Amino acid sequence: MTTETTFASLALAEPIMRAIADAGYTTPTPIQAQAIPQVLAGGDLLAAAQTGTGKTAGFTLPILHHLSTQAAQSKPGRPRCLILVPTRELAAQVEESVKTYGKYLSLTSMVMFGGVNINPQFKALKSRVDILVATPGRLLDHMGQKTVDLSGVEILVLDEADRMLDMGFIRDIKKVLAVLPKQRQNLLFSATFSDEIRTLANSLLHNPKSVEVARRNTTVEVIEQSMHRVPQAHKRDLLAHLIKHHNWQQVLVFTRTKHGANKLAEKLIKDGITAAAIHGNKSQSARTKALASFKDGGVRVLVATDIAARGIDIDQLPQVVNFELPNVPEDYVHRIGRTGRAGTTGSALSLVDDEELAYLRDIEKLIKRSIVRVEIEPGFVPPAKADLMSDERPPRPPQGRGGPRQGQGARSGQPGGRNGSGRAPQGKPASGGAKPAAGRGAAPNSPAQPRKPRPQAALFSSKPGTRGH
Numbered sequence: 001m002t003t004e005t006t007f008a009s010l011a012l013a014e015p016i017m018r019a020i021a022d023a024g025y026t027t028p029t030p031i032q033a034q035a036i037p038q039v040l041a042g043g044d045l046l047a048a049a050q051t052g053t054g055k056t057a058g059f060t061l062p063i064l065h066h067l068s069t070q071a072a073q074s075k076p077g078r079p080r081c082l083i084l085v086p087t088r089e090l091a092a093q094v095e096e097s098v099k100t101y102g103k104y105l106s107l108t109s110m111v112m113f114g115g116v117n118i119n120p121q122f123k124a125l126k127s128r129v130d131i132l133v134a135t136p137g138r139l140l141d142h143m144g145q146k147t148v149d150l151s152g153v154e155i156l157v158l159d160e161a162d163r164m165l166d167m168g169f170i171r172d173i174k175k176v177l178a179v180l181p182k183q184r185q186n187l188l189f190s191a192t193f194s195d196e197i198r199t200l201a202n203s204l205l206h207n208p209k210s211v212e213v214a215r216r217n218t219t220v221e222v223i224e225q226s227m228h229r230v231p232q233a234h235k236r237d238l239l240a241h242l243i244k245h246h247n248w249q250q251v252l253v254f255t256r257t258k259h260g261a262n263k264l265a266e267k268l269i270k271d272g273i274t275a276a277a278i279h280g281n282k283s284q285s286a287r288t289k290a291l292a293s294f295k296d297g298g299v300r301v302l303v304a305t306d307i308a309a310r311g312i313d314i315d316q317l318p319q320v321v322n323f324e325l326p327n328v329p330e331d332y333v334h335r336i337g338r339t340g341r342a343g344t345t346g347s348a349l350s351l352v353d354d355e356e357l358a359y360l361r362d363i364e365k366l367i368k369r370s371i372v373r374v375e376i377e378p379g380f381v382p383p384a385k386a387d388l389m390s391d392e393r394p395p396r397p398p399q400g401r402g403g404p405r406q407g408q409g410a411r412s413g414q415p416g417g418r419n420g421s422g423r424a425p426q427g428k429p430a431s432g433g434a435k436p437a438a439g440r441g442a443a444p445n446s447p448a449q450p451r452k453p454r455p456q457a458a459l460f461s462s463k464p465g466t467r468g469h
């Protein structure tokens, strides 16, 4: 942490300080040091921060402080704070943080998302709910059924706003905004700032303060990034080999498709490695169960698609594997951000087929560094052709950044598949040599190009606004 700020200097209520101490946090992360005073001051906030920076506590702690120190009449099903998030997993996680940091307060919270029985949510809304964490779709259902009353919202948080827009939630968000009281505090968190996000920020935020922490793609140095060049058809066998060879006990693996995630988990299980897959076709309870067993060590490997993995928060996850490179370079940064969190170190390994080299170039441009190419270690025997599963083939050739973005327009939070090229496996056989790792910059691509910084200033509107107390 580069900041000098201490939690004590942030003047948070004593029960919150106790909960922070229980969580083992000694120093605020940079986003917390910047955001907490701004949120406490009561104005709107625009925060550029990614998952893994401690942003959840950055907004949760001052919200808890405000709600616990500013009394207001609370009625059943009428939250004082609404936190909108893109995915169920993130919703569950944020609410868990609210409970963790608010455990010595008498505030109440509730999480609301789709894909699960709505009846327990109806029941919960019959009691007092101070903080509601929701995904937009299910919240709209409740609004339609008049089981939730948003007229008392004092603070609105849009968390991972960029993902919400990517997932096609803009109309839902607008419908929610339309019923909120005009006088309120708005906090918008986003990892990236597209024109769409800027438009949303302009219409939502009044004279916001802005905070920004170093983008993950400039701070990924704590994560050891490497890659193996390997034909797509050999990847499953190679991964099983690596897990056994290195005795990895907790590995998060990203695949590009749901089908690929299932197949890979099946293959690993067949090879005696405990594994589970999570993606949008799995029921919420299956996803929650898989995540829980991954967290407690019941399964060694969790195979996930990008959007299903969004929001997964596992402290000190040691190993991430990109089974396929994402076609959107920012997703690479999100993926490897699962490891090396809040200052811990981690390792991210990518398995790269020849056909993915254009993706690799885009990623290296974005992160402004080369990913170290490492020879496959001895002992790995590529599978015989006859042993390959029929679908073990390389992904379709990259179409550059203009290609379809996973999850775009999908309400379910599930990326659209891009498998199914129907082509036979290609590429050179994997090396079985014992050569030492190539040095940094050994990737077979052009040197990384600096990326233009994203303009931020245009994000701010000049309308006055406060929380209204």
Ligand code: AMP
Pocket (backbone or CB within 6 Å): 024, 025, 026, 027, 028, 029, 032, 050, 051, 052, 053, 054, 055, 056, 057, 313, 314, 315, 341, 342
């Ligand atoms: P987030 O970016 O909110 O997903 O948080 C990432 C991780 O950082 C979570 O596991 C938090 O428990 C952890 N964390 C948050 N704040 C701190 C802090 N001040 N010190 C250490 N860890 C923290």
